[in-house]
Amino acid sequence: MSEPRPKFAVLGAGSIGCHLGGSLAAAGADVTLIGRPAAMDVLREKGLTLSDSVRPPRHLPPDRLAVATTPDAAAEADCVLVTVKTAATEAAGRELAGHLKPGAVVVSFQNGLHNSATLRATLPEARVLAGMVPYNVVQSDPGTVHQGMPGTLMVEDAPEAAELVRACTEAGLAIDARGDIAEVQHAKLLMNLNNAVNALSGLPLLAQLAQRPYRLCLAMCHQEALAAYRAAGIRPARLGPAPAWLTPYVLRLPDALFRRVAASTLRIDAHARSSMWEDLQRGRPTEIDTLQGEIGVLAERHGLKTPANNRMVALVKEAEAGAGKNWTGPELLAQLRTVARP
Numbered sequence: 001m002s003e004p005r006p007k008f009a010v011l012g013a014g015s016i017g018c019h020l021g022g023s024l025a026a027a028g029a030d031v032t033l034i035g036r037p038a039a040m041d042v043l044r045e046k047g048l049t050l051s052d053s054v055r056p057p058r059h060l061p062p063d064r065l066a067v068a069t070t071p072d073a074a075a076e077a078d079c080v081l082v083t084v085k086t087a088a089t090e091a092a093g094r095e096l097a098g099h100l101k102p103g104a105v106v107v108s109f110q111n112g113l114h115n116s117a118t119l120r121a122t123l124p125e126a127r128v129l130a131g132m133v134p135y136n137v138v139q140s141d142p143g144t145v146h147q148g149m150p151g152t153l154m155v156e157d158a159p160e161a162a163e164l165v166r167a168c169t170e171a172g173l174a175i176d177a178r179g180d181i182a183e184v185q186h187a188k189l190l191m192n193l194n195n196a197v198n199a200l201s202g203l204p205l206l207a208q209l210a211q212r213p214y215r216l217c218l219a220m221c222h223q224e225a226l227a228a229y230r231a232a233g234i235r236p237a238r239l240g241p242a243p244a245w246l247t248p249y250v251l252r253l254p255d256a257l258f259r260r261v262a263a264s265t266l267r268i269d270a271h272a273r274s275s276m277w278e279d280l281q282r283g284r285p286t287e288i289d290t291l292q293g294e295i296g297v298l299a300e301r302h303g304l305k306t307p308a309n310n311r312m313v314a315l316v317k318e319a320e321a322g323a324g325k326n327w328t329g330p331e332l333l334a335q336l337r338t339v340a341r342p
Contacts (some may be wrong), residue, residue, distance in 0.1 A: 006163045010036060012084030012091055013043075016276065018145045019137040020081055020109060020173070022048045025065065026058055027171035032066040032073050040067040044142035053148065053269035062284075071095040079164055080104045080209040082119060086112040086290045091296070095124025100111035100126055105160045107131045109153075111192055112276075112290035113185050114154075120244050129156040130181045133186050134239065137203070138278045140271070148205065148272020150174075180237050188231065189237035190244055193221045194292050196312045199276040199286070200319065202326030206268045212255050213329025219251040220308040225295045231302035240265055280319050288316040307339040 006029075010021035012036035025031040025048075033043065044062055074080050074096060089110065096106070106123060106249045108115040111130040114129035134151035139273045153168060157162045157177040168175040175203040178184050192340065194209075199216050201208045208214050226245060229236060236244045243265050252260055259266065292309040299306045318324050327335075 002135055005030060006078040006167065007076055008032070008079050008081065008164075008167070009074035011071060011074060011096065012082060012088070012158070014083065014110060015037065015137045015139050015145050015278065016133055017081065017083035018043075018139075019049055019050065019147060020083065022050050022060060022065075022145070023171045023173050024167055026050065027167070028061055029167050030066075030339055032068055032077065034068045034071060034073050036049040037069045039110065040069055042142045043067050048181050049141075049144040051140065051144060051146045053272075054150070057144075065148055065173060071198065073100045074100060074104075075099045077104060077270070079107065081164075082106060082115070083110060083146060086110055086287050087285065089115045089118045093119045096126075097326040101212075103117060103127075105129065105164070107155060107161070107164060109133050111188070111287050113182075113189060113294060114290075116234045118233060127158075127160045129158055129161055131155040132178060132183065133180070133334055134188065134191070136272055137276055138273055138275060147269070147300070149268040152176055152242050154178045154181065154184050159306060178237075183235060184239065185238035186234050187239045190225055190236060190247070191239070191292060191308075193225060193295070194218050194277040195274040196286075196288055196316050197221075197332070199280050200312075200315055200327045200332060201329070202277070204270060206266065206270055206272060209266065209268075210259070211329045212252075213333045215258065216253040217308070217312075217329070217332050217336050219248040220340065221292060221295070221312060222248045222251065224299065224304075224306040224309050228295055228299035228302065228306065229303055232298055245277045255285070276316070280316075280324065287318055288313050288320075292316075309338045311336055 007034045011034045013033035021033045043124040047061040049057050049059045106128045107125045120128045127172045132154040137145050138146050139147040153175040157179045161177050198208050237244045276286045291313045295309045296306045
């Protein structure tokens with residue numbers, strides 16, 4: 001007899017959660033999506049469409065989806081993927097506690113550095129693993145989630161990750177088990193510093209990155225982050241064609257030269273946007289405190305200042321409060337240069 005297939009649950013089935021869980025379900029995995037009632041109602045009515053820039057859209061009709069709105073729906077899951085926003089992680093862990101079956105594996109596929117530790121503290125009986133999603137996924141229409149660029153998922157290298165790696169591979173989701181997951185997360189944090197620049201620009205990612213003033217803003221944020229990392233003894237993993245320390249220099253290149261040098265990292269479809277842009281459009285709190293805000297906290301701990309990152313935090317919070325605008329590259333760069341002057 002063949003071994004029973006593992007059961008998965010996704011807690012926080014928004015854009016990333018529906019992308020991951022939907023991809024597994026499309027390949028025949030047993031998956032329950034757990035999310036907000038309004039979002040789950042859409043899936044019950046329309047089903048789920050998965051789109052990207054490579055393959056034709058894939059549609060899962062409602063009868064191929066198991067959806068729920070409360071964490072007790074994860075009670076039979078062998079593996080729970082947590083994709084809630086960072087601010088909701090502790091509450092998600094408390095809600096899961098008491099519902100997980102013995103031996104269940106919990107994987108944090110979230111932005112930020114501390115979510116897996118938060119889940120371990122609230123779920124001491126579970127095996128919690130850290131994970132990383134390297135690309136942006138946004139909801140392009142109700143019931144449709146779009147992956148705007150390629151990339152390889154990463155998960156903490158442990159025996160308990162084997163079933164997830166197998167299921168993702170069968171679903172066509174590239175995934176690597178990494179022994180340096182902390183360094184991977186620090187590298188992803190550097191990548192995610194562009195989320196705020198993109199959100200404030202109001203532009204698709206490809207259009208934003210094509211303009212040098214926006215890249216100069218990002219280079220300033222990166223430079224401050226790398227200084228904080230050096231002070232803390234952190235060496236981020238190399239996730240792209242260039243090491244992290246070289247990124248600010250590449251970002252500062254003239255547009256034409258940047259397009260040639262960074263061609264492999266610009267495989268982004270013309271409509272892709274950051275998740276922070278989506279949060280602002282939908283009137284939701286962003287994760288700015290765990291991105292630029294995290295850099296500011298780390299730097300302060302080591303006696304350093306991060307005026308550019310701090311200003312980005314303030315501008316995003318203004319946008320959260322409804323006082324934001326779409327900043328041109330020169331306007332945003334002027335904001336950062338003004339506060340960065342000695």
